[in-house]
Amino acid sequence: MAADLKTADIGVYGLGTMGSALALNLAEQGFRVAVSNREADWIAPFLEEAGPLAGHLSGHATLEDFVDSIAQPRSILFMIPSGAPMDAMIDAVMPLLDEGDTIIDGGNADFHDTRRRAAAFDGTGRHFVGMGVSGGEEGARHGPSMMVGGTDHSWTQLRPMLSAIAAKFQGAPCVDHLGPDGAGHFVKTVHNGIEYADMQMITEVYGLLRDAGGQTAPQIGALFESWQKGPLSSYLIEVSAAALQTVDAESGTPMVDLILDKAGQKGTGRWTLIEALKLGQSASTIEAAVGARGWSSEKALRVAAAPLLSDAVTGGTLPTEDEMKSALLAARILGHAQGFRVLSAASDEFGWQLDMARIAEIWRAGCIIRSALLDDLADAFHAGLPEGALILAPAIRDMLGDHLAGLRKTVAAGVSLGVPMPVLSASLAWYDSIRTARGSANLIQAQRDFFGAHGFERGDIAGAHHGTWNAIRRD
Ligand SMILES: NC(=O)C1=CN([C@@H]2O[C@H](COP(=O)(O)OP(=O)(O)OC[C@H]3O[C@@H](n4cnc5c(N)ncnc54)[C@H](OP(=O)(O)O)[C@@H]3O)[C@@H](O)[C@H]2O)C=CC1
Ligand SMILES: O=C(CO)[C@H](O)[C@H](O)COP(=O)(O)O
Numbered sequence: 001m002a003a004d005l006k007t008a009d010i011g012v013y014g015l016g017t018m019g020s021a022l023a024l025n026l027a028e029q030g031f032r033v034a035v036s037n038r039e040a041d042w043i044a045p046f047l048e049e050a051g052p053l054a055g056h057l058s059g060h061a062t063l064e065d066f067v068d069s070i071a072q073p074r075s076i077l078f079m080i081p082s083g084a085p086m087d088a089m090i091d092a093v094m095p096l097l098d099e100g101d102t103i104i105d106g107g108n109a110d111f112h113d114t115r116r117r118a119a120a121f122d123g124t125g126r127h128f129v130g131m132g133v134s135g136g137e138e139g140a141r142h143g144p145s146m147m148v149g150g151t152d153h154s155w156t157q158l159r160p161m162l163s164a165i166a167a168k169f170q171g172a173p174c175v176d177h178l179g180p181d182g183a184g185h186f187v188k189t190v191h192n193g194i195e196y197a198d199m200q201m202i203t204e205v206y207g208l209l210r211d212a213g214g215q216t217a218p219q220i221g222a223l224f225e226s227w228q229k230g231p232l233s234s235y236l237i238e239v240s241a242a243a244l245q246t247v248d249a250e251s252g253t254p255m256v257d258l259i260l261d262k263a264g265q266k267g268t269g270r271w272t273l274i275e276a277l278k279l280g281q282s283a284s285t286i287e288a289a290v291g292a293r294g295w296s297s298e299k300a301l302r303v304a305a306a307p308l309l310s311d312a313v314t315g316g317t318l319p320t321e322d323e324m325k326s327a328l329l330a331a332r333i334l335g336h337a338q339g340f341r342v343l344s345a346a347s348d349e350f351g352w353q354l355d356m357a358r359i360a361e362i363w364r365a366g367c368i369i370r371s372a373l374l375d376d377l378a379d380a381f382h383a384g385l386p387e388g389a390l391i392l393a394p395a396i397r398d399m400l401g402d403h404l405a406g407l408r409k410t411v412a413a414g415v416s417l418g419v420p421m422p423v424l425s426a427s428l429a430w431y432d433s434i435r436t437a438r439g440s441a442n443l444i445q446a447q448r449d450f451f452g453a454h455g456f457e458r459g460d461i462a463g464a465h466h467g468t469w470n471a472i473r474r475d
Contacts, residue, residue, distance in 0.1 A: 132188020
Protein backbone atom coordinates (compact mmCIF):
# COMPACT_ATOMS: atom_id res chain seq x y z
CA MET A 1 0.00 0.00 0.00
CA ALA A 2 2.75 2.48 0.91
CA ALA A 3 4.91 4.17 -1.72
CA ASP A 4 8.37 5.71 -1.55
CA LEU A 5 9.06 7.89 1.44
CA LYS A 6 8.88 11.69 1.20
CA THR A 7 7.87 11.87 -2.42
CA ALA A 8 4.22 12.89 -2.34
CA ASP A 9 3.44 16.51 -3.26
CA ILE A 10 0.53 16.61 -0.83
CA GLY A 11 -1.29 14.42 1.66
CA VAL A 12 -5.08 14.16 1.86
CA TYR A 13 -6.52 12.82 5.10
CA GLY A 14 -10.20 11.86 5.16
CA LEU A 15 -11.49 9.79 2.25
CA GLY A 16 -15.15 10.74 2.57
CA THR A 17 -17.14 12.51 -0.15
CA MET A 18 -14.95 15.60 -0.37
CA GLY A 19 -11.51 14.20 0.51
CA SER A 20 -11.75 11.38 -2.08
CA ALA A 21 -12.84 13.78 -4.80
CA LEU A 22 -10.08 16.30 -4.02
CA ALA A 23 -7.44 13.56 -3.90
CA LEU A 24 -8.53 12.31 -7.35
CA ASN A 25 -8.60 15.87 -8.70
CA LEU A 26 -5.02 16.43 -7.46
CA ALA A 27 -3.92 13.11 -8.93
CA GLU A 28 -5.53 13.94 -12.27
CA GLN A 29 -3.55 17.17 -12.36
CA GLY A 30 -0.37 15.11 -12.09
CA PHE A 31 0.42 15.60 -8.39
CA ARG A 32 1.58 12.69 -6.27
CA VAL A 33 -0.92 12.33 -3.50
CA ALA A 34 -0.59 10.40 -0.24
CA VAL A 35 -3.93 9.45 1.28
CA SER A 36 -5.08 8.19 4.64
CA ASN A 37 -8.30 7.73 6.55
CA ARG A 38 -9.39 7.14 10.14
CA GLU A 39 -10.99 3.83 9.12
CA ALA A 40 -8.03 2.37 7.22
CA ASP A 41 -10.28 -0.23 5.57
CA TRP A 42 -11.52 2.47 3.19
CA ILE A 43 -8.09 3.10 1.71
CA ALA A 44 -7.72 -0.02 -0.48
CA PRO A 45 -11.20 0.29 -2.10
CA PHE A 46 -10.50 3.96 -2.79
CA LEU A 47 -7.24 3.10 -4.58
CA GLU A 48 -8.93 0.33 -6.53
CA GLU A 49 -11.68 2.68 -7.72
CA ALA A 50 -9.12 5.33 -8.71
CA GLY A 51 -8.36 3.31 -11.86
CA PRO A 52 -5.52 4.81 -13.89
CA LEU A 53 -5.09 7.61 -11.35
CA ALA A 54 -3.92 5.09 -8.77
CA GLY A 55 -0.39 5.53 -10.11
CA HIS A 56 -0.34 9.01 -8.61
CA LEU A 57 -1.76 7.87 -5.27
CA SER A 58 -0.25 6.11 -2.28
CA GLY A 59 -2.30 4.84 0.64
CA HIS A 60 -1.05 4.82 4.24
CA ALA A 61 -2.80 3.12 7.12
CA THR A 62 -0.94 4.93 9.92
CA LEU A 63 -0.57 8.64 10.45
CA GLU A 64 3.21 8.20 10.82
CA ASP A 65 3.58 6.48 7.41
CA PHE A 66 1.25 9.02 5.84
CA VAL A 67 3.22 12.03 7.10
CA ASP A 68 6.54 10.35 6.25
CA SER A 69 5.47 9.82 2.66
CA ILE A 70 5.06 13.56 1.95
CA ALA A 71 7.91 15.70 0.61
CA GLN A 72 9.04 18.58 2.86
CA PRO A 73 7.89 21.24 3.44
CA ARG A 74 4.71 19.20 3.69
CA SER A 75 1.21 20.15 2.64
CA ILE A 76 -1.45 18.07 4.38
CA LEU A 77 -5.12 18.58 3.67
CA PHE A 78 -7.70 17.37 6.19
CA MET A 79 -11.25 16.82 4.90
CA ILE A 80 -13.00 15.71 8.06
CA PRO A 81 -15.81 17.08 10.25
CA SER A 82 -15.10 20.41 11.89
CA GLY A 83 -14.73 21.02 15.62
CA ALA A 84 -13.39 18.36 18.01
CA PRO A 85 -12.26 15.88 15.27
CA MET A 86 -10.00 18.54 13.74
CA ASP A 87 -8.55 19.49 17.13
CA ALA A 88 -7.82 15.83 17.84
CA MET A 89 -6.12 15.41 14.44
CA ILE A 90 -3.99 18.50 15.02
CA ASP A 91 -2.84 17.10 18.37
CA ALA A 92 -2.00 13.78 16.72
CA VAL A 93 -0.14 15.15 13.69
CA MET A 94 1.69 18.07 15.31
CA PRO A 95 4.56 15.95 16.79
CA LEU A 96 5.15 14.46 13.32
CA LEU A 97 5.54 17.81 11.53
CA ASP A 98 8.73 19.66 10.68
CA GLU A 99 9.64 23.31 10.25
CA GLY A 100 7.84 24.83 7.24
CA ASP A 101 5.06 22.22 7.05
CA THR A 102 1.48 23.37 6.47
CA ILE A 103 -1.67 21.63 7.49
CA ILE A 104 -4.95 22.66 5.92
CA ASP A 105 -8.42 22.29 7.35
CA GLY A 106 -10.58 22.17 4.22
CA GLY A 107 -13.82 21.45 6.09
CA ASN A 108 -16.58 23.85 6.97
CA ALA A 109 -15.06 25.14 10.19
CA ASP A 110 -16.16 27.86 12.55
CA PHE A 111 -13.68 30.67 11.84
CA HIS A 112 -13.24 31.28 15.59
CA ASP A 113 -11.74 27.77 15.81
CA THR A 114 -9.51 28.57 12.84
CA ARG A 115 -8.26 31.77 14.48
CA ARG A 116 -7.56 29.91 17.72
CA ARG A 117 -5.67 27.16 15.87
CA ALA A 118 -3.69 29.60 13.72
CA ALA A 119 -2.67 31.48 16.88
CA ALA A 120 -1.53 28.19 18.45
CA PHE A 121 0.67 27.50 15.39
CA ASP A 122 2.25 30.96 15.57
CA GLY A 123 5.93 30.73 16.45
CA THR A 124 6.08 26.93 15.97
CA GLY A 125 7.52 27.16 12.44
CA ARG A 126 4.52 25.07 11.31
CA HIS A 127 1.56 26.64 9.53
CA PHE A 128 -2.18 26.27 9.76
CA VAL A 129 -4.50 27.10 6.89
CA GLY A 130 -8.28 27.36 7.10
CA MET A 131 -9.61 26.80 3.61
CA GLY A 132 -13.22 27.01 2.52
CA VAL A 133 -14.02 24.59 -0.30
CA SER A 134 -17.22 24.93 -2.30
CA GLY A 135 -18.71 22.94 -5.12
CA GLY A 136 -19.84 19.76 -3.41
CA GLU A 137 -18.54 16.38 -4.60
CA GLU A 138 -18.64 17.25 -8.30
CA GLY A 139 -16.79 20.52 -7.72
CA ALA A 140 -14.16 18.87 -5.54
CA ARG A 141 -13.56 16.25 -8.22
CA HIS A 142 -13.44 18.52 -11.27
CA GLY A 143 -12.84 22.07 -9.99
CA PRO A 144 -13.98 23.67 -6.74
CA SER A 145 -13.84 27.29 -5.64
CA MET A 146 -11.45 27.64 -2.70
CA MET A 147 -11.09 30.40 -0.13
CA VAL A 148 -7.73 30.33 1.60
CA GLY A 149 -6.89 31.87 4.98
CA GLY A 150 -3.36 31.53 6.31
CA THR A 151 0.22 32.69 6.09
CA ASP A 152 2.02 33.92 2.96
CA HIS A 153 4.43 31.00 3.39
CA SER A 154 1.58 28.50 3.11
CA TRP A 155 0.01 30.28 0.15
CA THR A 156 3.30 30.23 -1.77
CA GLN A 157 3.55 26.50 -1.08
CA LEU A 158 -0.08 25.65 -1.91
CA ARG A 159 -0.80 28.02 -4.76
CA PRO A 160 0.43 25.88 -7.68
CA MET A 161 -1.55 22.83 -6.56
CA LEU A 162 -4.70 24.73 -5.64
CA SER A 163 -4.62 26.75 -8.85
CA ALA A 164 -4.31 23.54 -10.85
CA ILE A 165 -7.31 21.84 -9.27
CA ALA A 166 -9.56 24.90 -8.96
CA ALA A 167 -12.49 25.67 -11.21
CA LYS A 168 -11.58 28.16 -13.95
CA PHE A 169 -13.56 31.22 -14.92
CA GLN A 170 -12.43 32.34 -18.36
CA GLY A 171 -9.15 30.56 -17.64
CA ALA A 172 -8.55 32.14 -14.22
CA PRO A 173 -8.46 29.78 -11.22
CA CYS A 174 -11.23 30.28 -8.67
CA VAL A 175 -8.95 30.29 -5.65
CA ASP A 176 -7.15 32.99 -3.72
CA HIS A 177 -5.41 33.83 -0.49
CA LEU A 178 -8.04 36.01 1.11
CA GLY A 179 -6.27 36.87 4.34
CA PRO A 180 -4.73 35.40 7.49
CA ASP A 181 -6.11 32.86 9.99
CA GLY A 182 -9.93 32.63 9.82
CA ALA A 183 -10.47 34.79 6.72
CA GLY A 184 -10.98 31.86 4.33
CA HIS A 185 -13.36 29.98 6.60
CA PHE A 186 -15.31 33.15 7.34
CA VAL A 187 -15.77 33.85 3.63
CA LYS A 188 -16.92 30.25 3.11
CA THR A 189 -19.37 30.61 5.99
CA VAL A 190 -20.92 33.71 4.42
CA HIS A 191 -20.92 31.96 1.03
CA ASN A 192 -23.09 29.31 2.66
CA GLY A 193 -25.36 31.95 4.22
CA ILE A 194 -25.93 33.36 0.73
CA GLU A 195 -26.43 29.79 -0.50
CA TYR A 196 -29.20 29.24 2.08
CA ALA A 197 -30.93 32.45 0.92
CA ASP A 198 -30.66 31.60 -2.78
CA MET A 199 -31.99 28.08 -2.21
CA GLN A 200 -34.90 29.28 -0.09
CA MET A 201 -36.02 32.01 -2.50
CA ILE A 202 -36.12 29.48 -5.35
CA THR A 203 -38.26 27.17 -3.22
CA GLU A 204 -40.61 30.06 -2.43
CA VAL A 205 -41.36 30.57 -6.13
CA TYR A 206 -41.74 26.80 -6.49
CA GLY A 207 -44.22 26.85 -3.58
CA LEU A 208 -46.21 29.68 -5.13
CA LEU A 209 -46.46 27.92 -8.48
CA ARG A 210 -47.32 24.58 -6.87
CA ASP A 211 -49.79 25.72 -4.19
CA ALA A 212 -51.40 28.75 -5.79
CA GLY A 213 -50.71 27.97 -9.43
CA GLY A 214 -51.48 24.24 -9.37
CA GLN A 215 -48.41 23.45 -11.47
CA THR A 216 -46.62 20.13 -11.40
CA ALA A 217 -42.99 19.74 -10.42
CA PRO A 218 -41.86 18.99 -14.01
CA GLN A 219 -43.73 22.06 -15.29
CA ILE A 220 -42.01 24.27 -12.72
CA GLY A 221 -38.71 22.56 -13.50
CA ALA A 222 -39.11 23.34 -17.18
CA LEU A 223 -39.80 26.99 -16.36
CA PHE A 224 -36.69 27.17 -14.18
CA GLU A 225 -34.69 25.55 -16.95
CA SER A 226 -35.79 28.29 -19.34
CA TRP A 227 -34.52 30.89 -16.82
CA GLN A 228 -31.03 29.42 -17.11
CA LYS A 229 -30.58 31.28 -20.39
CA GLY A 230 -30.88 34.78 -18.92
CA PRO A 231 -29.38 36.91 -16.15
CA LEU A 232 -30.82 34.58 -13.50
CA SER A 233 -28.55 31.80 -14.72
CA SER A 234 -26.97 29.99 -11.78
CA TYR A 235 -25.98 26.56 -10.57
CA LEU A 236 -28.78 26.53 -7.98
CA ILE A 237 -31.45 27.28 -10.62
CA GLU A 238 -29.89 24.54 -12.75
CA VAL A 239 -29.95 22.07 -9.84
CA SER A 240 -33.55 22.99 -8.99
CA ALA A 241 -34.69 22.62 -12.60
CA ALA A 242 -33.10 19.18 -12.89
CA ALA A 243 -34.37 18.03 -9.48
CA LEU A 244 -37.94 19.11 -10.24
CA GLN A 245 -37.91 17.21 -13.53
CA THR A 246 -36.55 14.00 -12.02
CA VAL A 247 -39.13 11.21 -11.85
CA ASP A 248 -38.90 8.25 -9.47
CA ALA A 249 -38.46 5.23 -11.75
CA GLU A 250 -40.50 2.89 -9.55
CA SER A 251 -43.60 5.01 -8.94
CA GLY A 252 -43.44 7.36 -11.91
CA THR A 253 -43.94 10.23 -9.44
CA PRO A 254 -41.73 13.33 -9.48
CA MET A 255 -39.02 12.71 -6.90
CA VAL A 256 -39.62 16.00 -5.09
CA ASP A 257 -43.24 14.96 -4.46
CA LEU A 258 -41.98 11.93 -2.57
CA ILE A 259 -39.55 13.88 -0.42
CA LEU A 260 -40.59 15.17 3.01
CA ASP A 261 -40.76 18.96 3.33
CA LYS A 262 -38.12 19.02 6.11
CA ALA A 263 -34.68 20.46 5.35
CA GLY A 264 -31.65 19.84 7.54
CA GLN A 265 -28.78 22.19 8.21
CA LYS A 266 -25.27 21.65 9.46
CA GLY A 267 -24.68 25.12 10.87
CA THR A 268 -22.93 27.43 8.42
CA GLY A 269 -26.09 29.45 7.66
CA ARG A 270 -26.67 29.89 11.38
CA TRP A 271 -23.01 30.89 11.90
CA THR A 272 -23.36 33.59 9.23
CA LEU A 273 -26.31 35.00 11.08
CA ILE A 274 -24.72 34.81 14.52
CA GLU A 275 -21.61 36.59 13.25
CA ALA A 276 -23.68 39.19 11.41
CA LEU A 277 -25.55 40.02 14.60
CA LYS A 278 -22.34 40.14 16.64
CA LEU A 279 -20.96 42.59 14.08
CA GLY A 280 -24.08 44.76 14.42
CA GLN A 281 -25.25 43.87 10.92
CA SER A 282 -28.70 42.93 9.74
CA ALA A 283 -28.68 40.05 7.29
CA SER A 284 -32.45 39.67 7.24
CA THR A 285 -32.57 37.78 3.93
CA ILE A 286 -30.14 35.17 5.24
CA GLU A 287 -31.85 35.11 8.63
CA ALA A 288 -35.18 34.38 6.94
CA ALA A 289 -33.59 31.47 5.07
CA VAL A 290 -32.11 29.98 8.24
CA GLY A 291 -35.44 30.47 10.00
CA ALA A 292 -37.34 28.84 7.16
CA ARG A 293 -35.17 25.71 7.41
CA GLY A 294 -35.94 25.64 11.12
CA TRP A 295 -39.71 25.91 10.53
CA SER A 296 -39.47 23.25 7.83
CA SER A 297 -38.13 20.80 10.38
CA GLU A 298 -41.13 21.44 12.68
CA LYS A 299 -43.26 19.14 10.58
CA ALA A 300 -45.42 17.79 13.42
CA LEU A 301 -46.39 21.30 14.55
CA ARG A 302 -47.25 22.35 11.00
CA VAL A 303 -49.39 19.28 10.43
CA ALA A 304 -51.23 19.98 13.68
CA ALA A 305 -51.62 23.68 12.91
CA ALA A 306 -52.82 23.34 9.30
CA PRO A 307 -56.48 22.56 10.08
CA LEU A 308 -56.58 24.86 13.12
CA LEU A 309 -55.18 28.17 11.90
CA SER A 310 -57.32 30.23 9.57
CA ASP A 311 -55.71 31.56 6.39
CA ALA A 312 -57.75 34.76 5.83
CA VAL A 313 -56.48 34.83 2.26
CA THR A 314 -57.73 37.78 0.30
CA GLY A 315 -57.32 36.17 -3.10
CA GLY A 316 -55.31 37.57 -5.93
CA THR A 317 -53.61 36.65 -9.13
CA LEU A 318 -50.34 34.92 -9.70
CA PRO A 319 -47.48 37.08 -10.91
CA THR A 320 -46.34 36.50 -14.46
CA GLU A 321 -43.36 34.24 -15.16
CA ASP A 322 -41.27 37.31 -15.92
CA GLU A 323 -42.27 38.91 -12.63
CA MET A 324 -41.25 35.80 -10.68
CA LYS A 325 -37.98 35.68 -12.56
CA SER A 326 -37.41 39.32 -11.67
CA ALA A 327 -38.31 38.62 -8.04
CA LEU A 328 -35.57 36.00 -7.85
CA LEU A 329 -32.99 38.21 -9.49
CA ALA A 330 -33.76 41.22 -7.26
CA ALA A 331 -33.76 39.08 -4.11
CA ARG A 332 -30.53 37.38 -5.17
CA ILE A 333 -28.87 40.78 -5.48
CA LEU A 334 -30.15 41.79 -2.05
CA GLY A 335 -29.05 38.51 -0.42
CA HIS A 336 -25.56 38.87 -1.89
CA ALA A 337 -25.43 42.54 -0.86
CA GLN A 338 -26.16 41.56 2.73
CA GLY A 339 -23.54 38.82 2.64
CA PHE A 340 -20.90 41.23 1.35
CA ARG A 341 -21.85 43.74 4.07
CA VAL A 342 -21.18 41.05 6.67
CA LEU A 343 -17.82 40.28 5.00
CA SER A 344 -16.91 43.94 5.02
CA ALA A 345 -17.80 44.36 8.70
CA ALA A 346 -15.77 41.25 9.61
CA SER A 347 -12.84 42.44 7.54
CA ASP A 348 -12.78 45.69 9.53
CA GLU A 349 -13.25 43.91 12.85
CA PHE A 350 -10.50 41.33 12.31
CA GLY A 351 -8.15 43.44 10.17
CA TRP A 352 -8.31 41.06 7.21
CA GLN A 353 -8.50 43.59 4.38
CA LEU A 354 -10.75 41.29 2.38
CA ASP A 355 -10.84 42.10 -1.32
CA MET A 356 -14.56 41.93 -2.18
CA ALA A 357 -13.94 41.99 -5.94
CA ARG A 358 -11.65 38.95 -5.64
CA ILE A 359 -14.21 37.13 -3.53
CA ALA A 360 -16.91 37.75 -6.15
CA GLU A 361 -14.44 36.63 -8.83
CA ILE A 362 -13.52 33.34 -7.20
CA TRP A 363 -17.22 32.58 -6.68
CA ARG A 364 -17.93 32.87 -10.42
CA ALA A 365 -17.16 29.21 -11.09
CA GLY A 366 -16.90 25.99 -9.12
CA CYS A 367 -18.93 26.98 -6.10
CA ILE A 368 -22.54 26.30 -5.23
CA ILE A 369 -23.62 29.95 -5.55
CA ARG A 370 -21.94 30.51 -8.91
CA SER A 371 -24.14 32.64 -11.11
CA ALA A 372 -24.10 35.21 -13.88
CA LEU A 373 -24.72 37.87 -11.24
CA LEU A 374 -21.32 37.38 -9.60
CA ASP A 375 -19.54 38.72 -12.66
CA ASP A 376 -21.64 41.91 -12.44
CA LEU A 377 -20.89 42.16 -8.72
CA ALA A 378 -17.15 41.77 -9.35
CA ASP A 379 -17.30 44.59 -11.93
CA ALA A 380 -19.20 46.78 -9.46
CA PHE A 381 -16.61 46.23 -6.73
CA HIS A 382 -13.81 47.06 -9.18
CA ALA A 383 -15.55 50.30 -10.18
CA GLY A 384 -15.96 51.39 -6.53
CA LEU A 385 -19.13 51.60 -4.46
CA PRO A 386 -20.98 54.84 -3.65
CA GLU A 387 -21.26 55.04 0.18
CA GLY A 388 -19.58 51.64 0.26
CA ALA A 389 -22.94 50.10 -0.67
CA LEU A 390 -23.18 47.45 -3.38
CA ILE A 391 -26.83 48.28 -4.05
CA LEU A 392 -25.82 51.87 -4.90
CA ALA A 393 -23.35 50.83 -7.61
CA PRO A 394 -24.89 52.20 -10.82
CA ALA A 395 -25.17 48.89 -12.69
CA ILE A 396 -26.53 47.05 -9.65
CA ARG A 397 -28.94 49.88 -8.82
CA ASP A 398 -30.22 49.79 -12.40
CA MET A 399 -30.66 46.03 -12.27
CA LEU A 400 -32.60 46.33 -9.01
CA GLY A 401 -34.71 49.08 -10.54
CA ASP A 402 -35.55 46.88 -13.52
CA HIS A 403 -36.57 43.91 -11.39
CA LEU A 404 -38.04 45.43 -8.25
CA ALA A 405 -41.62 45.56 -9.48
CA GLY A 406 -41.48 41.81 -10.07
CA LEU A 407 -40.29 41.26 -6.51
CA ARG A 408 -43.05 43.48 -5.14
CA LYS A 409 -45.74 41.74 -7.20
CA THR A 410 -44.50 38.29 -6.25
CA VAL A 411 -44.37 39.11 -2.54
CA ALA A 412 -47.81 40.75 -2.76
CA ALA A 413 -49.20 37.61 -4.42
CA GLY A 414 -47.68 35.41 -1.71
CA VAL A 415 -49.17 37.63 1.00
CA SER A 416 -52.66 37.78 -0.51
CA LEU A 417 -52.75 34.09 -1.48
CA GLY A 418 -51.33 32.89 1.84
CA VAL A 419 -48.15 31.30 0.44
CA PRO A 420 -45.16 31.91 2.76
CA MET A 421 -42.30 33.92 1.28
CA PRO A 422 -39.96 34.63 4.17
CA VAL A 423 -36.87 35.33 2.08
CA LEU A 424 -38.49 37.24 -0.77
CA SER A 425 -40.45 39.43 1.65
CA ALA A 426 -37.46 40.01 3.97
CA SER A 427 -35.41 41.06 0.95
CA LEU A 428 -38.04 43.54 -0.19
CA ALA A 429 -38.44 44.93 3.33
CA TRP A 430 -34.70 45.48 3.57
CA TYR A 431 -34.64 47.23 0.21
CA ASP A 432 -37.58 49.45 1.19
CA SER A 433 -35.88 50.27 4.51
CA ILE A 434 -32.64 51.30 2.85
CA ARG A 435 -34.37 53.50 0.27
CA THR A 436 -36.45 55.33 2.90
CA ALA A 437 -34.59 58.53 3.79
CA ARG A 438 -36.98 59.46 6.60
CA GLY A 439 -37.83 56.21 8.35
CA SER A 440 -39.97 55.66 11.41
CA ALA A 441 -37.29 55.09 14.06
CA ASN A 442 -38.01 58.56 15.46
CA LEU A 443 -40.88 56.86 17.27
CA ILE A 444 -38.47 54.16 18.57
CA GLN A 445 -36.33 56.97 19.98
CA ALA A 446 -39.40 58.45 21.64
CA GLN A 447 -40.50 55.08 23.05
CA ARG A 448 -37.03 54.40 24.52
CA ASP A 449 -36.81 57.80 26.10
CA PHE A 450 -40.37 57.49 27.42
CA PHE A 451 -39.85 54.19 29.24
CA GLY A 452 -36.12 54.23 29.93
CA ALA A 453 -34.89 57.85 29.76
CA HIS A 454 -32.44 56.72 27.06
CA GLY A 455 -32.41 60.16 25.42
CA PHE A 456 -32.66 60.95 21.72
CA GLU A 457 -31.13 63.02 18.95
CA ARG A 458 -33.13 65.74 17.19
CA GLY A 459 -32.94 66.78 13.58
CA ASP A 460 -33.06 70.49 14.39
CA ILE A 461 -30.88 70.88 17.52
CA ALA A 462 -27.59 68.99 18.03
CA GLY A 463 -26.79 67.03 21.18
CA ALA A 464 -28.62 64.60 23.44
CA HIS A 465 -32.16 65.39 24.53
CA HIS A 466 -34.87 64.09 26.81
CA GLY A 467 -38.58 64.62 26.20
CA THR A 468 -41.26 65.86 28.51
CA TRP A 469 -43.82 63.25 27.54
CA ASN A 470 -47.56 63.33 28.04
CA ALA A 471 -48.75 61.02 30.81
CA ILE A 472 -50.51 57.85 29.62
CA ARG A 473 -54.27 58.36 29.78
CA ARG A 474 -55.86 55.65 31.91
CA ASP A 475 -59.52 56.68 31.65
N1 LIG B 1 -20.22 17.38 1.31
C1 LIG B 1 -20.12 18.62 0.86
O1 LIG B 1 -20.81 19.06 -0.08
C2 LIG B 1 -19.14 19.55 1.49
C3 LIG B 1 -18.52 19.26 2.69
N2 LIG B 1 -17.60 20.14 3.23
C4 LIG B 1 -16.91 19.84 4.47
O2 LIG B 1 -15.89 18.89 4.21
C5 LIG B 1 -15.67 18.09 5.37
C6 LIG B 1 -15.83 16.62 5.00
O3 LIG B 1 -17.16 16.45 4.52
P1 LIG B 1 -17.62 15.17 3.68
O4 LIG B 1 -16.51 14.67 2.84
O5 LIG B 1 -18.92 15.56 3.05
O6 LIG B 1 -17.92 14.14 4.87
P2 LIG B 1 -18.01 12.54 4.82
O7 LIG B 1 -18.94 12.19 5.93
O8 LIG B 1 -18.27 12.04 3.48
O9 LIG B 1 -16.54 12.09 5.24
C7 LIG B 1 -16.03 12.38 6.50
C8 LIG B 1 -14.56 11.99 6.59
O10 LIG B 1 -14.08 12.41 7.85
C9 LIG B 1 -13.57 11.28 8.55
N3 LIG B 1 -13.82 11.45 9.96
C10 LIG B 1 -15.01 11.49 10.59
N4 LIG B 1 -14.84 11.68 11.90
C11 LIG B 1 -13.51 11.72 12.11
C12 LIG B 1 -12.71 11.89 13.25
N5 LIG B 1 -13.24 12.04 14.46
N6 LIG B 1 -11.37 11.89 13.11
C13 LIG B 1 -10.82 11.73 11.89
N7 LIG B 1 -11.52 11.57 10.76
C14 LIG B 1 -12.86 11.56 10.88
C15 LIG B 1 -14.30 10.10 7.98
O11 LIG B 1 -13.53 8.96 8.22
P3 LIG B 1 -14.20 7.49 8.41
O12 LIG B 1 -14.28 6.91 7.03
O13 LIG B 1 -13.24 6.79 9.27
O14 LIG B 1 -15.54 7.70 9.05
C16 LIG B 1 -14.36 10.49 6.51
O15 LIG B 1 -13.14 10.25 5.88
C17 LIG B 1 -16.68 18.57 6.41
O16 LIG B 1 -16.05 19.51 7.24
C18 LIG B 1 -17.76 19.24 5.57
O17 LIG B 1 -18.43 20.25 6.29
C19 LIG B 1 -17.25 21.29 2.58
C20 LIG B 1 -17.84 21.64 1.40
C21 LIG B 1 -18.85 20.82 0.76
O1 LIG C 1 -20.67 23.64 2.26
C1 LIG C 1 -21.48 23.07 1.60
C2 LIG C 1 -21.93 23.62 0.31
O2 LIG C 1 -21.35 24.87 0.03
C3 LIG C 1 -22.06 21.81 2.15
O3 LIG C 1 -22.82 21.09 1.23
C4 LIG C 1 -22.84 22.09 3.39
O4 LIG C 1 -23.11 20.87 4.06
C5 LIG C 1 -24.15 22.82 3.09
O5 LIG C 1 -24.73 23.29 4.27
P1 LIG C 1 -25.99 22.59 4.96
O6 LIG C 1 -25.62 21.12 5.15
O7 LIG C 1 -26.17 23.30 6.26
O8 LIG C 1 -27.16 22.76 4.02
